[in-house]
Amino acid sequence: MKQIVANIILFTLFITSVSFYNPTIEKVELLSVSGLNENDTADYSFIKTHQLYVERWDTLSQPNFWRTLMNMHHDSALINVSSTRQIIKKVALKDWNSLSEIDKECFRDSVRSYYFLNPEDRIFVTNGRKFFYDFDNVMPYISRGITVFKQNNVDPFYAQAILLIESPNKxxxxxxxxxxxxxIMKDVAIHLGLKVNKYVDERKDFDKSAWAAAKLIRTICIPELNKILDAKGIAYNQNDIWYRLMVMHVYHAGAGNVKRVLDVINPKEGNMELITTLWQTEAGGFKNASQNYSQLVLASMLELDEIIYNRCNTLSNIGF
Incomplete structure (x- = not known):
């Protein structure tokens, strides 16, 4: 049965890809899924974003790097080129940590030499993240997040993206x-109407926290991003992947830091190239963690799709 479902999905993706430029084709679907885990008959809702595949976001090295880490335990690591996330080698973390700092730097220099990299190119050693990206734990909450965001007239794509990468394990x-x-930060939560003091912290309440996050995106993240893009004369469609990823960057780094990094890039239009250039650019408080944020959004969305299609017993489109 699962193989039949998977084949149907692949065929659907093919048809959607062929017809993508037909404006009547939906770019996003809300799926109802059941049978994700043994003895679990509950129905869950998830967002399916066809643009990830049609526009080839799934082929980028950065999200695929993070997908690899999401399936690796913390005692293993990937030696990688920070700017491109090109994977050089998988190592046992204890073996790497046993090397002297001189030996580590010699290895990094050998990588730069072999791959014709610049001396300033950074070589990272990044450990597995499977312990953190516990998708089984977070999947039941995604349906609740989607519901709250829709009730607040906010694109539920953002609910799913945030829940997948911010605190999925606990x-x-x-x-x-x-x-x-x-x-959500304390001051931001209070500004949004949540109670946060020494007696109570409503950020712990899922529904209230979801409501606050939806309000943050609707009243601050989207309007502030639109101001930045309008000032630069960049046209945008709020349903496009690149735009949604920019909203996520505002959610994570703040509008001020996003404006600073866009001032450095000085883009003429919004597209995949803008996002991949942003991954290589630092400005103000927009540094490595900020660059990684949209890479993680893409990686987690792709990983969730694979989990759903490999496990589910039934799947149906329930609109958006």
Missing amino acids: LQKSNVGAYGSFQ
Whole structure:
């Protein structure tokens, strides 16, 4: 049965790809899925974004790098070129850590020499992230997030994206103080109407946190991004992948830092090239973690698609 479902999905994607430039073709679907796990008969809702495949976002090296890490345990690591996320070698983390700093730098220099890289190109060693990206844990919450975002007239793509990458394995506080399933900062949460004090922290409440995140995107992230793009004369469609990824960058890094990095890039139009250039550019507080953010959005969306189509017993389109 699962193989039949997978074949139907592949055929649907092919037909959609062929017909993509027909404006009547939907770029996003809301799917109802059941049978994801053994003895679990519940129905879950997920967002399916055809643009990821039609526009070939799934072929980019950066999201595929993160997908590899999402399936690796933390005791393994990938040696990679930071600018492109080209994977050089998979290593046991204990073996790498046993090397002296001199030996590590010699290895990095040998990589630069072999691949004709510049001396300033950084070579990273990034450990597996399977422990963090626990999609089985977060999948039941995605349906709830989608519902809250739709009730607030906010694109549910953002609910799914945030839940997949911000805190998918457990409720936790970041090193900068963001907390809850949607990783909202304390001051931002209070501004949005949540109670956060020494007695109560409503960021812990999933539905209230989802409501606040939807409000943040609707009233701040999208309007501020539109101002930035309008000032630069860049046309946009809010349903395009590149635009949605830019909204996610505003959610993570703030509008000020996104404006700074776009001032450096000085783009003439919005497209995939803008996003991939942004991955190579730093400005203000927009640094490596910010560059990674949309890469992780893409990787997690692609990974979720694969999980659904490999596991589900039934799948249906319930609109958007």
